[in-house]
């Protein structure tokens with residue numbers, strides 16, 4: 275009996291052992307040639323010049339340029355390894371996500387307008403006019419605004435015209451539109467480049483953040499989402515933020531734009547152009563999104579705002595409601611810390627120093 | 636239907652630039668534009684190789700994808716052509732092309748580069764075949780005459796092949812079977828003679844032998 279049991283156990287052991295070795299061998303045997311190739315003095319050890327060559331052509335391990343008789347930018351490069359990445363960026367990311375971001379912003383503003391409506395001057399117009407901008411400030415604003423809108427429009431046409439305008443205008447028609455856009459964009463850029471630094475210094479003083487006031491303004495979202503409208507200086511925190519977005523964005527757009535505009539000066543190659551284009555367009559979409567908000571609030575969003583930059587004056591009640599601290603300063607004659615600190619309410623004409631304080635007409 | 640392809644056999648190319656010259660002459664391309672160029676890697680050292688490169692007429696062409704005015708089209712032979720009347724000379728095709736094929740007659744100050752020009756596989760453009768307008772803008776239309784691109788026809792070593800992809804592949808496959816793959820065998824004897832079949836070591840001592 276016990277003998278029988280023992281032999282059965284031995285039998286089981288043998289079965290398990292042979293199965294195990296079978297498994298191990300099936301795993302190990304196919305590896306043997308590889309091991310030999312790895313260790314032995316076989317063909318696997320000889321560097322293959324063909325492989326090395328194609329690795330160089332594709333620039334897998336290092337940047338490889340060759341020599342060529344043909345003169346020109348990047349003619350000594352066989353494969354433009356970043357070209358396809360740039361294509362994927364422009365067609366797969368920039369165009370669709372840019373459209374989504376711009377569209378969502380427009381949607382938010384439409385919904386906001388439907389829900390909140392125009393923000394009225396609560397106390398009604400007082401009829402008393404307060405000077406808000408000098409003629410220099412207005413002129414620079416409008417040069418900046420017009421060049422910006424032309425550049426933004428022409429730039430967007432270059433991205434989206436293929437889908438939006440070709441079906442409307444046809445190939446030849448859109449080609450003419452795109453040519454005009456390109457000319458406007460590439461020459462208008464110089465005007466923009468000239469005006470951005472002027473605007474930067476002109477509006478700088480009013481746009482420096484004052485943490486005490488501006489943090490509170492941001493925390494209450496300027497009162498736009500309900501609640502009481504927080505205190506603000508001559509320029510509220512939101513407007514200051516727009517100043518910094520537009521100016522810093524503007525500098526980046528100018529710098530990257532000039533790289534794209536003059537490929538002849540430094541003979542910059544494709545990697546520079548691709549990089550400049552990526553930076554240029556991401557920043558452009560970002561600035562345009564903020565611009566939509568600015569445009570909305572300055573026109574249909576807030577009653578009595580647009581006239582500040584068309585006439586230089588606002589209604590006193592508008593000033594009291596939206597820029598209470600500034601209005602108080604005007605009342606006490608501090609002139610918003612302006613250089614030309616004249617007594618307030620001097621009436622009528624006014625020497626137009628930067629950020630000049632008050633005029634009542 | 637044929638699918639046109641270029642292939643440059645780097646084991647044969649001797650950087651004579653005959654293809655470049657033939658192309659320039661046949662197509663009377665604008666000044667400053669070279670539709671084809673020869674690039675040499677490792678010039679002057681062992682393992683030096685030259686390759687003639689032009690537009691490769693991609694199936695999913697990056698140039699056509701990024702063109703803001705969508706002026707590219709594919710012929711039935713798989714050749715990528717473009718319409719110079721529509722092109723605005725923005726240069727985006729040049730940014731995107733893997734092979735640096737798109738070229739421009741102007742230097743690009745204020746972004747004005749002129750109309751893009753590139754290899755047409757000697758197939759002209761959208762105008763009527765072999766009309767003077769087509770010739771002025773795009774050069775020859777040899778395909779319409781039943782001929783293949785002149786660059787490849789001119790190539791003395793037959794390194795540069797152009798034609799239906801299947802035929803080109805057959806010729807190249809035959810060469811590779813004969814001489815061994817992957818550049819271990821290189822040099823005159825291997826390319827044209829019977830020496831060195833699949834024997835890298837045997838070509839030691841040749842001036843241009845593999846490393």
Ligand code: HEM
Pocket residue numbers: 364422425426428429430432433456459460462463464466467527528529530531532534535554555558559561562703725746
């Ligand atoms: C100094 C200022 C600027 C310069 C020099 C400049 C230059 C350029 C250049 C050269 C291009 C390439 C397009 C082509 O060559 O046809 C470009 C594209 C573009 N720019 Fe500007 N730009 C400037 C300002 C702006 C501004 C202010 C915006 C928008 C707010 C903007 C938005 C765009 C957009 C959206 C594109 C289209 C890119 C594409 O089609 O993928 N640019 N810019």
Ligand code: SF4
Pocket residue numbers: 689690691692693696697698699715731732733734735736737753
């Ligand atoms: S121009 Fe460049 S991207 Fe366009 S088909 Fe020719 S090789 Fe491809």
Ligand code: SF4
Pocket residue numbers: 698701702703704705706717721722723724725726727728729737751
């Ligand atoms: S240069 Fe001409 S062909 Fe090239 S992407 Fe621009 S418009 Fe299209």
